[in-house]
Amino acid sequence: MGDTSFLHPQFEALSRTEIEALQTERLHNTLLQCMKSPFYRKRFEENRLSPEDIRTPDDLVKIPFTTKQDLRDNYPFGLSTVGLDEVVRLHSSSGTTGKPTVILHTRRDLDQWADAVARCLYMVGLRPGDIFQNTSGYGMFTGGLGFQYGAERLGLLTVPAAAGNTRRQIKFIMDFGTTAIHAIPSYAGRLFEVMEEMGIDPRKDTRLRTMVIGAEPHSEEQRRRIEDMLGVKAYNSFGMSEMCGPGVAFECREQNGMHIWEDYYIVEIVDPVTLEPVPEGEVGELVLTTINREAMPLLRYRTRDLTRILPGECPCGRHHKRLDRMKGRSDDMMILKGVNIFPIQIETVLMQFPELGNEYLIILTNEDANDKMTVEVELKEFHDDYPRLQALTREIARQLKDEILITPEVRLMPKGSIPTSEGKAVRVKDLRKTLI
């Protein structure tokens, strides 16, 4: 039966039938709640819909999607279903691609959010007595407070180390005996590098054994590298500020897909172009409906994250559906010579070469209407052996061709020449000019 110790057995141990019954009930309440928001009232009127038309989760398709643009257009409080006197927290996105967005929480919303995160951390084996260090930025970024409240809810000693200052992070790990850490995957490599510089062997000299990684799409190979480097079990976490933040979906100890908490969300996977549901098990855009939120419920929210539902039962005993690791975003998909390519596909190939480091950059250019891809990747160990370098370059290009169907130019780069970006790693540089 695997891990049967659930933090919330009343929700985690539900059968499929029970989950669906709970969803139907909570969806009904959510629709009534939505009618208190100016945005959804108008939208339902425009589409001649009423909450009574949506009886079960299957009826959701009648409702138009909610998009990030809707959040922007109704900035800051247009989607609120409660008076501001009931709202106790506000998180706002940076708005790098336009107007910012706002997510509001009542006291109950924060309470439920903390429970979800606590459930996730408990699921991977963390218990009171564990020392949990959170390297997320605090403030508007939900990975900070989200993990803080969830870990405290579970009773972990929670260190709000926040982002940056790697030497200080390592000092905390050593001094406090940190047993679990939350970081974005690219930062795990940085931690290891600096530990090496400081002469610290994470396996021998620290008590780290659990790592929570998320926020950046990463491959299975990258997870294994992180686990090997730091001597930890690394669990994938999925969250987004529109759905609270962390705690939406999380891997159990099977490390095979992230259980999405279906007592909080109804999941759909749709084709990002036709917006029709994809067949069971196929990749598409994740669409979520919140069914356990007061201040700002969202119906059929287009996350832009691409994933699929893993078929089959999880040996852990939970029947909450499992999301596959994120395949990228429906909006960072590259189309080259008519071929759809995701950066994660390229990363997966590169990570199979032990000669290569973790940093890479995909550069897209076009000359005479011909798209060209250049992949720059760091060489881990340099040997002055030209034929070997050439053979390696050719082999990388060949394997990439197998994966993405076009042949990129591969450039091996000296260590440190590809900048490690803070936060979400920038992997694609699209320098293509519009030719028309």
Added chain:
Amino acid sequence: MTVHQISIFVENKSGTLVKVLDLFKEAGIQLIASTISDTVEYGIFRVICSEPMKAKEVLDAAGVSSSIADVFAVTLENYPGTAADAISFLSRAGIGISYLYSFMLSGKGILIFRTDDPAGTADVIRRQGMSVLDDDSLLSLV
């Protein structure tokens, strides 16, 4: 029978060479000879210097990718044809040269090269009685 050469993997971008040379300067390491191979894909800066092991340490500490290679340093009399003779001995033995560069030091011509068959090369050098340098004898000419 060989000298230590430092091969530095450099990005094809202005400023990278200066960074390397500044590291040498700060460490008091003297350049004796150097060459840059500028293939499209990789920039490799090959250096013969006064203290190759120290240079390697300095580069490692600065996070610059480099490796140490054993290369042959043959001294030649300073008149026409000596280089042609030296290389023809190798080619007649079926040995290929990966790269080669030359310079003058204290009135002597010096050929630095790496081949695809180090053992065979050493053999040819011995049989032909060619004059080769090691790190110490090279430094004594400076």
